[in-house]
Structure formats: C-alpha cells, structure tokens
Amino acid sequence: MSVRGIRGAIxxxxxxxxxxxxxxxxxxxxxxxxxxxxxxxxxxxxxxVTQDLDATFPARAIRQMADWELVPLMCSIEIPVKGSMERCIRLMVLVNTDASQADIRHVYLAGAAALRPDLSRK
Structure with missing residues (x-):
C-alpha cells in the first residue's frame, strides 16, 4: 500500500x-x-482557496460529512499569482491505496477544468 495524492479543483x-x-x-x-x-x-x-474566498473555511463542509470527523484537514490560501484563476477551491487528498499512480483520477470541475484540461473529463 502507498500514499497517493489526488488533486481536485472547483x-x-x-x-x-x-x-x-x-x-x-x-x-x-x-x-x-x-x-x-x-x-x-x-x-x-x-x-x-484563492484570496477572494474568505466567507468561510471550506474544511467546515468536510467536517460535517458522515465518517469524515477523524480525517485530518488543513486550509490555506493559494499563492496569489497575478492573472490566476479566481474563486477557486483546490483539494489535495492523500490516500492510502493499492492503486498505481496511473490509476489515480484527478477531478477538475466547473471553471477549474481549464487548469488541467488533460485531466478534466467532459
């Protein structure tokens, strides 16, 4: 079993x-x-989150999900690069899995699909 990172954004x-x-x-x-x-x-x-999202901590949503109360969560601000995507939430989920790196499926939704069109499904 390995620890794999799964990326996602919305x-x-x-x-x-x-x-x-x-x-x-x-x-x-x-x-x-x-x-x-x-x-x-x-x-x-x-x-x-991008700096323009400060109405709440996104981790609050995860903490309220069934069976997620023991999962360690950390929120941070994305680096504010000029011209970068606005109103974007990104996740890096570290998972213990037998899946290979090639089997991991990253998820990019809504406008964030433009960040990684090579990984975004239509």
Whole structure:
C-alpha cells in the first residue's frame, strides 16, 4: 500500500458561505466516487482557496460529512499569482491505496477544468 495524492479543483460563482461549502462537498464527493475510496483510507486533506474566498473555511463542509470527523484537514490560501484563476477551491487528498499512480483520477470541475484540461473529463 502507498500514499497517493489526488488533486481536485472547483470554482464557485461568488464569495458566499453556502457556495463555498457546497462546492467543497461536490468536489470531494466526486474525488471519492471516481477513485472508489472511503474516509478510513484518507491520510489527510489539504484545502486551499484563492484570496477572494474568505466567507468561510471550506474544511467546515468536510467536517460535517458522515465518517469524515477523524480525517485530518488543513486550509490555506493559494499563492496569489497575478492573472490566476479566481474563486477557486483546490483539494489535495492523500490516500492510502493499492492503486498505481496511473490509476489515480484527478477531478477538475466547473471553471477549474481549464487548469488541467488533460485531466478534466467532459
């Protein structure tokens, strides 16, 4: 078994608490679904947001999900590079898995699909 990183990102329409929480849940649920993982297999989750999203901590959404209360979570601000994507939530899910690196499926939703078109499915 190895620890693998699963990347994901989603954009939200506005700096509003509900949109941030809902977007975080949507992104995490899709990562879990496509990679067939369960919270028990998660080593930790790093959550970053762009500086324009300060209405709430996205990790609040994850903490409220069933069976996720023991998963270590950390929120941070994304590096503010000029011209970079706005209103973006990113996740780095570290998972204990037998899956190979090539079998990991990264998830990019909404406007964040433009970040990694090579990994984004239509």
């Amino acid at each position: 954009t939200v329409d506005a700096n509003e608490e509900k949109l941030i929480l809902d977007g975080t849940i949507e992104l995490l649920n899709e990562i879990v679904r496509v990679n067939e993982i369960v919270p028990e297999d998660i080593a930790s989750v790093l959550v970053t």
